[in-house]
Amino acid sequence: MSLAPGQIGRFEAPAHWRAIDFISDLHLDAEHPRTFDAWERQLLHTTADAVWLLGDVFEAWVGDDARHSGFEQRCAQVLKAAAGRRHIAFMAGNRDFLVGEALLADCGMHRLADPTLLQAWGQTLLLTHGDALCIADTEYQRFRAMVRDPAWQQAFLARGLAERQALARQMRDASEANKRGQMPTDWADVDAGTAVQWLQAAGAAQMLHGHTHRPGHDILAPGFERHVLSDWDLDGTHPRAEVLRLTREGLVRLAPELALALA
Template sequence: MTLPASAEVLAPPGWQCIEFISDLHLGPDTPHTFAAWAHYLQHTQADAVYLLGDVFEVWVGDDAAAEPGSFEQRCVTVLRQAAQHRRIGFMAGNRDFLLGQALLEALGLQALHDPTVFTAFGQRLLVTHGDLLCLDDSDYQAFRRQVRSTAWQQAFLAQPLALRRQQARQMRNASRAAQSGLTPDQWSEVDNHAAADWLQAADAPRMVHGHTHRPATHALRFGERQVLSDWDFEAARPRGDLLRWTAGGLSRHAVAPAP
């Protein structure tokens, strides 16, 4: 699999720390995860935080954020405040790809193409949400092509907000039903050969991605890929990691629950 058209981001020379998170799957039913996210964005010392997809369990359109008291309105408030203190970048995942460019710009966020090559600290790093590399899941790849098409998105967004919320719940329930009975190691996985091809084409020795919910470091025939964790602070054993990038390289750190 050849590297899709990618973007390039050059970090300012004064930056000392960049952090990556993904797969928070925030929703009205995840108050503790939402609180941990808001607290983290407010208190991190990173020069930039890049959100690599599936930050939200579902995003049904930017007009939802204008609905008074809505969950989406609370989310954009957090993002707007965070962007006043540091660079916040957003890359769409398979759950929140309908968060639009105009809203990101209004919030002061940097929209990220998938994939993007970062240059910082004299290093190159390829970042992606990760779903494009799950080549064995042909059903998902067909679904992804459908919902990323302009025609599908225009038709979906033309519907009333209440109907879109209903359809999103139905799709989410269908996804959960399909995964029920499966352990995370049975979910679709990134193709290592394709990942190595991407890295070689990008001339980058490391990749960071999410999507699979399998935090780990994988050595490839060219370079390595580091996988972000999902977040779940509703669980009996809360979890949520970030990857921190400095001049010393990449390191994994646990995120603390909100006090």
């Protein structure tokens, strides 16, 4: 998937900001209360000026009309409260691509294009959820093309809310069945060559993405590097969660509780 400069969103951080927190792949749902609680604390009490959510915040988002009740309403209330305190931005992932303008407007969130070029304190980073770059997973890329089509989305959103929720559960169960017995290292990773092409088109040397559930940092090619966000799961047998924070000094990985304490 090639990328033209005109397809890239752009954002310049205000000079008075001191820190931006990046998180992704929380997969929030009612069955993971500890993860939800940690996310709520992070959004409401972080010392950063901004929190940017880079996709898969929700396990499934079936339409903005879901925001009026149940677990989705609780999430919307947290987002609205957080946006009253700091800049909250959202980039769609493969689980929450149906987040629409109604939710963003109600909560006071800012939408981020995928990808977005961020310029902050003399640093330049290209931000993406990451799924579009996993081109080796051809089956997923066909699915992605289908569900990102406006006609498909219009037809899906025309169904009743309960039906959409049932369909989302079916798709989630099928996805989990396919992953059973696999580790994140078994899943398709970002294609390094395509990622470098994106960076060249954006005029950046660093990429930041989620999606792959393989947090870390590595070199894509000489002169080009990437930083991968952690997924969050504080309800399982091996709890994990991490914030990637950008300051004038660069990027640092923090446990969520440290993000609440460090100025």
